[in-house]
Amino acid sequence: MSTRSRAALLGAVAAMAALTLSACGNGGTSGGGGNTNFVTGNNGIDTAPRGERATAPELSGRTLDGRTLDVADYRGEVVVVNVWGSWCGPCREEGKYFAKVSKAYRGKGVQFVGINTRDTSTTPALAFEKEQGITYPSLYDPTGKLMLRFRKGTLNPQLIPSTLVIDRDGKVAARALEALDDTGLLKMLKPVLAEK
Template sequence: MSAASRAPLRSNRTAARVRRRAALTTGAAVAALLVSACSSGGTSGGGGQTGFITGSDGISTAKRGERADAPELSGKTVDGGQADVADYRGKVVVLNVWGSWCPPCRAEAKNFEKVYQDVKGQGVQFVGINTRDTSPGPARAFEKEFGVSYPSLYDPAGRLMLRFEKGTLNPQAVPSTLIIDRDGKVAARTLQALSEEKLRAMLAPYLAEGSTDAKPEK
């Protein structure tokens, strides 16, 4: 085989190696993010964390004025629809990361639906992020079993979770629960399954907050 004919083969092999390295890098990033996946607890933050504190109850909070913007979170839902967290600006958003394969997620699911039904008339929206379910079928079965009525974005590879900046109140385990305030900023996070009482306590401080974008009444 001549040198000229070997050159395209070398080029093809090089391109294939680059693609494999890129895929491995993405997979490693997702695996690192979910290293404590499906645990009943976890540690908050990471290198360079700033602007928030973690209480003895395992809930991390950021003061108003020191909260990071929530990233763009939109896409296809478990039931085949579409959802965009930005559409709920002006409401308090409870964001729950879950998987049908995760026992702690199953333990807390009914608690989330119960609280959602109680507070949805108070300017609150619940949104799930379903992750690491390789097809929507098990996730839909999970929602049916536990009567989950709020939307869940379908994110099998965990790419939505990677949109949160390192060092902020980002989801780092399954389950994770975040509170996004009425201004679209991440106000609180926990990396543990929540009882009904603990979820209510986590949410309560933000129900009374108004949006800083709200116009004063005349």
Template sequence: MSAVCRAPHRSNRSRAALLTVGAAVSALALAGCGSGGTSGGSSSTKFITGTGGIATVKKADRQAAPDIDGTTLNGDKLGLSDYKGKVVVVNVWGSWCSPCRAEAPYLAKVAKQTESKGVQFVGLNTRDPEKGPARQFEKQFKVDYPSLYDPAGKLMLRFPKGSLNPQAIPSTIVIDRQGKIAARSLSPLDDVKMRKMIDPLIAEK
């Protein structure tokens, strides 16, 4: 299975929702075209993709992250601005996505390890027309951090074009303590790769 998942076919009842999702994901793909996000960066984007597919931006060249906000899978209001001053890890996932399931235990582990160091994980659940499977996913993999519910992919599209925006499912975006986009992975992560992304940002002054 590739790192980019495809949602399974649903019943007619949710066909309209999937059409909306399809449009959003198509727009997301277009937003990444020509940005250099998967080809090693460019002079305009000022980010590079290193080994393991992890792209990073020098501190001076980072773009401000959008204030992603909405309602969590548990019905609570949440915005990334709630975590100002922390390193924020945004993981885009779906309960139907096999690579998401593979990385989930590692993300849950690192979230616990780094919480005391000023790191906050936030999920961005997408392309799940109903919340039930997503909640079961969190329970199965012991994901304790909150996830915003984004079935149509609209929140994903708030990341600016040409930045380290999400272009696949799963995607993981790391935002530094100043609220700027610092790193991205477009493939599933284990705990070692996850720490490689966030440890330098924990150490930044």
């Protein structure tokens, strides 16, 4: 095999690996081994009982519009974190539902935060938000570093899109590894919001 053919083959293998790792999916399975203490419902939403939830890692940085954001500042509120990319078809499907639910729950103890990943500039991401009617902030994470802060074997985001609900104590209560409509999103949010 020539050097040129070998380089082309290696390039193709690397491209496939990158696509697999950053795959934009319609669902998935939870990772990590052993007893994770969370339950997968038949609606594709994983939940963790209140006393067995993992603390969310530090999620902070610059937003798409250049501001500084730290999710820990929302402690005491329920936080919905949506990991998305403007290039992701399922993210486009769910965007309008996240915009709708975030507006309906504004001022009701719920904060929405996006994590934009794998967009090489903020321009397509900002266009996506405008097109979808999304008004909540999104952290700009082009290389996926924020996703890697979650411990393996917890309710960590593994696909794009992924959605997490963080309880008032800063612990991850629920996760979905698929595009959600407003009904699915509310199935995740309402039980955590009802906790006292």
